[in-house]
Amino acid sequence: MVSMSSTTGPSGPALIQVEDLTRTFTVRRRIGRVRRTFEEVRAVDGISFDIDRGEMVGYIGPNGAGKSTTIKMLTGILVPSSGRLSVAGVDPSRSRMELTRRIGVVFGQRTTLWWDLPLRDSFDVLRRIYRTDPARHRANLVEFTELLELGDLLDTPVRQLSLGQRMRGDIAAALLHDPEILYLDEPTIGLDVVSKGRLRSFLRRINQERDVTLLLTTHDLQDIEQLCSRVMVIDHGALVYDGSLAGLHDQGTSVRTLIVDLVDEAGPIEVAGATVRKVEGPRQWLSFPADASAAPIVAAVAAAYDVADLSLQEPAIEDVIHTLYTQSR
Amino acid sequence: MVDRALWGMRAYGVLAWMWIRVSMTYRASFVMLTLGQFLITGLDFLAISVMFATVDALGGFSLAEVAFLYGGAGLCLGLADLILGNIERLGQKIRLGTFDAMMIRPVPLFAQMASDAFALRRLGRITQATVVLVWSLVVLDVDWTLGRALTVPYLVVFGTAIFVSFFTLGAAFQFWTTDGSEAANAFTYGGNTLAQYPLTIYPTEVVKALTFIVPIAFVNWYPSLYILGRPDPLGLPAATRFASPVAALALGALAAWAWRSGVRRYRSTGS
Numbered sequence: 117m118v119s120m121s122s123t124t125g126p127s128g129p130a131l132i133q134v135e136d137l138t139r140t141f142t143v144r145r146r147i148g149r150v151r152r153t154f155e156e157v158r159a160v161d162g163i164s165f166d167i168d169r170g171e172m173v174g175y176i177g178p179n180g181a182g183k184s185t186t187i188k189m190l191t192g193i194l195v196p197s198s199g200r201l202s203v204a205g206v207d208p209s210r211s212r213m214e215l216t217r218r219i220g221v222v223f224g225q226r227t228t229l230w231w232d233l234p235l236r237d238s239f240d241v242l243r244r245i246y247r248t249d250p251a252r253h254r255a256n257l258v259e260f261t262e263l264l265e266l267g268d269l270l271d272t273p274v275r276q277l278s279l280g281q282r283m284r285g286d287i288a289a290a291l292l293h294d295p296e297i298l299y300l301d302e303p304t305i306g307l308d309v310v311s312k313g314r315l316r317s318f319l320r321r322i323n324q325e326r327d328v329t330l331l332l333t334t335h336d337l338q339d340i341e342q343l344c345s346r347v348m349v350i351d352h353g354a355l356v357y358d359g360s361l362a363g364l365h366d367q368g369t370s371v372r373t374l375i376v377d378l379v380d381e382a383g384p385i386e387v388a389g390a391t392v393r394k395v396e397g398p399r400q401w402l403s404f405p406a407d408a409s410a411a412p413i414v415a416a417v418a419a420a421y422d423v424a425d426l427s428l429q430e431p432a433i434e435d436v437i438h439t440l441y442t443q444s445r
Numbered sequence: 446m447v448d449r450a451l452w453g454m455r456a457y458g459v460l461a462w463m464w465i466r467v468s469m470t471y472r473a474s475f476v477m478l479t480l481g482q483f484l485i486t487g488l489d490f491l492a493i494s495v496m497f498a499t500v501d502a503l504g505g506f507s508l509a510e511v512a513f514l515y516g517g518a519g520l521c522l523g524l525a526d527l528i529l530g531n532i533e534r535l536g537q538k539i540r541l542g543t544f545d546a547m548m549i550r551p552v553p554l555f556a557q558m559a560s561d562a563f564a565l566r567r568l569g570r571i572t573q574a575t576v577v578l579v580w581s582l583v584v585l586d587v588d589w590t591l592g593r594a595l596t597v598p599y600l601v602v603f604g605t606a607i608f609v610s611f612f613t614l615g616a617a618f619q620f621w622t623t624d625g626s627e628a629a630n631a632f633t634y635g636g637n638t639l640a641q642y643p644l645t646i647y648p649t650e651v652v653k654a655l656t657f658i659v660p661i662a663f664v665n666w667y668p669s670l671y672i673l674g675r676p677d678p679l680g681l682p683a684a685t686r687f688a689s690p691v692a693a694l695a696l697g698a699l700a701a702w703a704w705r706s707g708v709r710r711y712r713s714t715g716s
Contacts, residue, residue, distance in 0.1 A: 191548070192548070194712055216550055219549070221549045223545070223546065228546040228549070230463065230467070233466075233467055247551075
């Protein structure tokens with residue numbers, strides 16, 4: 117595991133402290149007609165990290181890697197098997213109810229709002245059950261309505277909202293009680309490009325203006341690129357990377373690709389410092405290390421071949437993460 | 446603990462009121478459903494009255510007495526069903542993952558589950574049972590002493606508490622198997638069907654089972670024996686007739702324990 121973030125924040129203990137956190141599940145497997153074996157699966161296997169107030173952290177990993185299990189422990193839904201856990205100064209599994217007022221949770225795929233109720237009424241019910249100060253609730257509602265463009269939707273029942281509209285409603289709902297931490301599980305899943313952009317700028321804004329700490333799980337790496345200064349990668353229950361996005365690229369595994377369109381079809385191009393990865397008619401893909409300059413390679417190719425067109429592809433974070441996953445196995 | 450219970454009740458009120466408003470947005474459908482439930486349960490009692498056209502007594506009880514038993518059981522079940530009938534959807538909520546969403550709200554889980562989809566249309570059953578009960582009170586040939594008169598509301602309160610406990614037990618069971626709601630219905634709706642009739646029509650073993658194993662007999666049978674001045678076919682001590690609070694309390698404690706264990710289990714298995 118590679119760590120690039122400091123473990124203690126600049127001002128006192130971190131907002132979220134996770135130490136050697138483990139969660140095992142017993143999986144029952146049938147063998148034969150009656151006999152069964154019990155197998156212990158470590159969904160989260162001894163992970164440790166700190167998150168300081170005001171951070172925006174991306175939490176990524178393949179399906180079943182342990183992302184949701186971690187979030188469930190951080191919110192107090194699941195009790196850890198072992199390890200220490202402190203969120204906003206309390207133990208989530210012991211003080212789940214107390215913690216609910218200080219955190220907001222958005223489950224991307226399912227709404228926590230009431231299906232048949234207009235947004236405005238859902239928000240009002242939330243105000244009552246969170247016992248939010250009415251003036252504070254009103255001020256937040258005015259602000260979120262404007263920033264998330266909910267004005268025309270407030271009187272629409274949730275079931276009639278589009279996915280993007282519903283997601284905006286859910287995010288407003290999760291923030292109305294002024295939580296210190298916002299957990300977002302796949303917040304941009306299924307949204308179009310415009311909605312994604314709008315959502316990301318809203319999240320950036322509440323992070324900057326309200327100092328809300330964000331932890332988001334996602335499959336969309338653009339979420340990470342545009343929002344998070346820090347990435348944690350989990351695989352098979354273990355953290356395989358925790359650090360900056362730039363650092364993830366510097367793992368020594370990332371490559372850039374030069375796409376060359378030749379005038380005529382030819383055998384694989386031979387130039388120093390780059391290797392041909394794929395040939396498709398007159399088009400060829402050449403990889404070279406991300407920290408090397410493209411200029412000498414372009415010059416060498418242009419000198420030796422008749423080139424119709426050239427383009428350069430930056431390293432894809434998917435590839436980097438894929439390499440990390442493979443290494444950790 | 447007390448704070449938590451009070452807060453749970455207040456939050457229950459907020460959530461139940463929200464569901465009432467939801468159902469009022471579909472006013473026509475609300476009226477139809479309520480009326481429907483009133484009529485369906487009404488037919489049920491009509492069948493019993495028709496039976497009395499050919500017989501004078503059922504298990505030694507007159508029509509008015511049967512109506513009293515029927516109305517008492519129906520009213521208790523109806524009230525319990527209104528208060529927390531949808532708690533039986535717990536298994537479904539666990540499967541869909543919506544139960545997790547309840548765990549991030551600052552309201553006790555029991556209050557959230559009990560108030561979920563609170564349905565005022567259940568007043569249909571309550572109204573029907575009340576009509577039958579009130580009619581029986583008018584026509585019953587009973588010497589209404591103060592003790593007997595007070596036993597009627599007492600029967601309703603503890604009978605409802607017993608059904609509430611059964612609903613809770615049935616729901617708690619679903620923490621172990623999410624398909625448990627049918628088994629739970631056998632105790633609640635099934636128990637109600639048994640308790641609508643004088644228990645004298647059943648074999649003694651059934652009456653014993655309904656007293657000592659699944660204490661449905663404490664909902665209306667034993668208090669009614671006192672009100673109607675009837676002997677106990679099992680010959681149990683007279684105190685049994687006043688033991689409904691004990692049964693309700695024991696069953697309530699069991700249900701509370703099962704619910705808490707269920708939540709604890711859910712939080713350590715996540716399924």
